[in-house]
Amino acid sequence: MSRNxxxxxxxxxxxxxxxxxxxYYHELDEAAGSGPAKVAWCNSxxxxxxxxxxxxxxxxxxxHGAMLGATRMATDLIPAANALGYSPEICSxxxxxxxxxxxxxxxxxxxxxxxxxxxxxxxxxxxxxxxxVQDWFAFYKRELGIPMIGIETPRSLSRITPDIVEDLAxxxxxxxxxxxxxxxxxxxxxxxxxxxxxxxxxxxxxREVLRTACCRPxxxxxxxxxxxxxxxxxxxxxxxxxxxxEALLEELRERMQEGVGAVDDERHRFYWEGMxxxxxxxxxxxxxxxxxACVVASTYCNSWIFEALADYDPFTGMARAYSELFIVRSEAxxxxxxxxxxxxxxxxxxxxxxxxxxxxxxxCNYGMHVRLSKKLDIPHIVIDGDLNDLRLYSEEQTRTxxxxxxxxxxxxx
Ligand code: SF4
Numbered sequence: 001m002s003r004n005x006x007x008x009x010x011x012x013x014x015x016x017x018x019x020x021x022x023x024y025y026h027e028l029d030e031a032a033g034s035g036p037a038k039v040a041w042c043n044s045x046x047x048x049x050x051x052x053x054x055x056x057x058x059x060x061x062x063x064h065g066a067m068l069g070a071t072r073m074a075t076d077l078i079p080a081a082n083a084l085g086y087s088p089e090i091c092s093x094x095x096x097x098x099x100x101x102x103x104x105x106x107x108x109x110x111x112x113x114x115x116x117x118x119x120x121x122x123x124x125x126x127x128x129x130x131x132x133v134q135d136w137f138a139f140y141k142r143e144l145g146i147p148m149i150g151i152e153t154p155r156s157l158s159r160i161t162p163d164i165v166e167d168l169a170x171x172x173x174x175x176x177x178x179x180x181x182x183x184x185x186x187x188x189x190x191x192x193x194x195x196x197x198x199x200x201x202x203x204x205x206x207r208e209v210l211r212t213a214c215c216r217p218x219x220x221x222x223x224x225x226x227x228x229x230x231x232x233x234x235x236x237x238x239x240x241x242x243x244x245x246e247a248l249l250e251e252l253r254e255r256m257q258e259g260v261g262a263v264d265d266e267r268h269r270f271y272w273e274g275m276x277x278x279x280x281x282x283x284x285x286x287x288x289x290x291x292x293a294c295v296v297a298s299t300y301c302n303s304w305i306f307e308a309l310a311d312y313d314p315f316t317g318m319a320r321a322y323s324e325l326f327i328v329r330s331e332a333x334x335x336x337x338x339x340x341x342x343x344x345x346x347x348x349x350x351x352x353x354x355x356x357x358x359x360x361x362x363x364c365n366y367g368m369h370v371r372l373s374k375k376l377d378i379p380h381i382v383i384d385g386d387l388n389d390l391r392l393y394s395e396e397q398t399r400t401x402x403x404x405x406x407x408x409x410x411x412x413x
Contacts (some may be wrong), residue, residue: 063230064108072279192314229304275358308320
């Protein structure tokens, strides 16, 4: 490999992914203009199936947040939201997105030719992941004078009891009359069942994609997966997402059959716990690959697997699917989940990302990283950083920590 050559191996499916995401955004743009469909904004683990079944085009501000991070526009835009009173310590998706709105700039222009994000007809949230999404949407409710409705989910759950499921299913059902009014259409139960079934199949395919990395060498890295997860987030319930993952799976299986790893000469396997540092994905992917280390699994990418959507009753399915998530669960549940993942993927060490503006996705503040290392007898590092605000991230310190982790493992081998 020459000095300037990247060690990242591109997946050929990524060309089709680009086209699919472009179609998704162009359809949203059309709907927000003069198109017949209405636009609903939804949080990433909100009731997308219900919205899609009612004919809404569904837009996810968190996907926009990730684009603001990946393009490194976020760090410059966050102060505009801070000037409106939004603290630099709260979700930097929220602050960069609001900063982007008030600064009238979006990465969607460069990526897909959109003049602005698609204007919503309704804002729909679920507080399962955090309270920030509700406050985020409340900004747009005030700003644009549009309705905001949502679901309040209890958090830190050890067990998902029948009472919780019943309550959440009822909350999902209660959204229907207002959504029907805005959509100008009645909910067709068969359509809802079909969309939910498609969402479930998408989820299963996405799980299979991620599980290919159990193989040694892994045909896919966590960094690939953060890009490949786009359709599972924004197009679940749309059959195009299923077709995409079928093709991707075929490509990954080819790699497996031929013994081709995503990282050349894979020597070490890591688990990434926490959010990506979106503005440093490439640097991280290159550093791990150049150290013959593969980040094979993550909590983040596995968060769009919704087994419960197989339930015959879509409302019960959504209630369970969106409360069984890792982020909604208790510390003990999370630790058990990470132990299982570490064994399934045969990992040699953990990377915990302590994202300063998202405590909801940072699981190294109450000793779990130390307990896991001890129990599994594998090392870990904690990277201090952030999903979008690069002022909270130290490149040099992180590089050194990753090198030291790999050196430690080399010493053990
Ligand atoms: S979970 Fe974290 S990153 Fe996601 S919206 Fe909430 S605070 Fe922001």
